Amino acid sequence: MSKALSIKVFSDGAVLETMLHDLNSGLVTGFTTNPSLMKKAGITSYIGFAKDVLKEITDYPVSFEVFADDLEGMEQEARRIAALGDNVYVKIPVTNSKGESTAPLIDRLTAEGIKVNVTAIFTVEQVREVVDALKSGTLAVVSVFAGRIADTGVDPMPIMREALAICRQKEGVELLWASPRETFNIYQADSLGVDIITCTSDLIKKLELKDKDLTEYSLETVQMFLRDSSSLGFTILE
Numbered sequence: 701m702s703k704a705l706s707i708k709v710f711s712d713g714a715v716l717e718t719m720l721h722d723l724n725s726g727l728v729t730g731f732t733t734n735p736s737l738m739k740k741a742g743i744t745s746y747i748g749f750a751k752d753v754l755k756e757i758t759d760y761p762v763s764f765e766v767f768a769d770d771l772e773g774m775e776q777e778a779r780r781i782a783a784l785g786d787n788v789y790v791k792i793p794v795t796n797s798k799g800e801s802t803a804p805l806i807d808r809l810t811a812e813g814i815k816v817n818v819t820a821i822f823t824v825e826q827v828r829e830v831v832d833a834l835k836s837g838t839l840a841v842v843s844v845f846a847g848r849i850a851d852t853g854v855d856p857m858p859i860m861r862e863a864l865a866i867c868r869q870k871e872g873v874e875l876l877w878a879s880p881r882e883t884f885n886i887y888q889a890d891s892l893g894v895d896i897i898t899c900t901s902d903l904i905k906k907l908e909l910k911d912k913d914l915t916e917y918s919l920e921t922v923q924m925f926l927r928d929s930s931s932l933g934f935t936i937l938e
């Protein structure tokens with residue numbers, strides 16, 4: 701039997717019903733969303749959606765991302781989003797779409813005590829710049845896209861290890877493993893001591909497979925293939 705997880709598992713999505721299901725699973729202690737997830741979920745009112753979420757989820761952190769691309773617009777949106785609740789983290793991308801660093805904005809917002817979740821981080825240099833900009837003592841999350849790094853054929857583990865060491869240098873900063881691709885990533889992140897991993901609901905469900913007997917799982921897999929082949933209603937030797 702493997703040891704219990706120390707890492708906090710957050711639910712990544714923008715479908716309220718699914719978020720509440722994850723909340724009730726008892727496996728999840730926070731929530732994240734992003735513009736692409738909101739688009740996929742068919743959200744039509746940002747503030748309406750955020751208010752609906754925050755009515756139901758009051759005890760756990762919820763991260764909502766800014767939509768603006770200029771630093772001034774991001775700042776205005778950040779203040780509006782932060783005012784929605786004490787458990788709100790404002791997601792600020794590490795750069796805008798033109799490659800301009802958001803570090804000055806991160807500095808300003810955290811100096812005022814606004815909790816941020818700096819997102820779309822891919823490199824150790826970006827982690828260093830962000831952590832330098834964060835005001836010590838203000839709660840903040842540093843989201844490194846380990847899964848997207850792995851998508852490029854690069855092992856994210858050394859990057860995450862270095863990112864963690866940098867985050868530990870400042871009080872109140874937590875490292876988040878973003879965009880996991882498989883449940884095993886939760887155990888990888890946990891083994892490094894990463895604070896948080898945010899997962900889609902499908903991945904969270906697979907945590908139920910923890911410590912499952914592999915011989916039994918093999919048998920169940922063959923039984924599934926048999927059920928599906930039988931339901932197709934034809935044979936190879938017809």
Ligand SMILES: O=C[C@H](O)COP(=O)(O)O
Pocket residue numbers: 712732733734819845847848878879880898
């Ligand atoms: O907001 C961050 C997400 O974890 C990104 O995940 P994704 O790479 O699967 O889109």
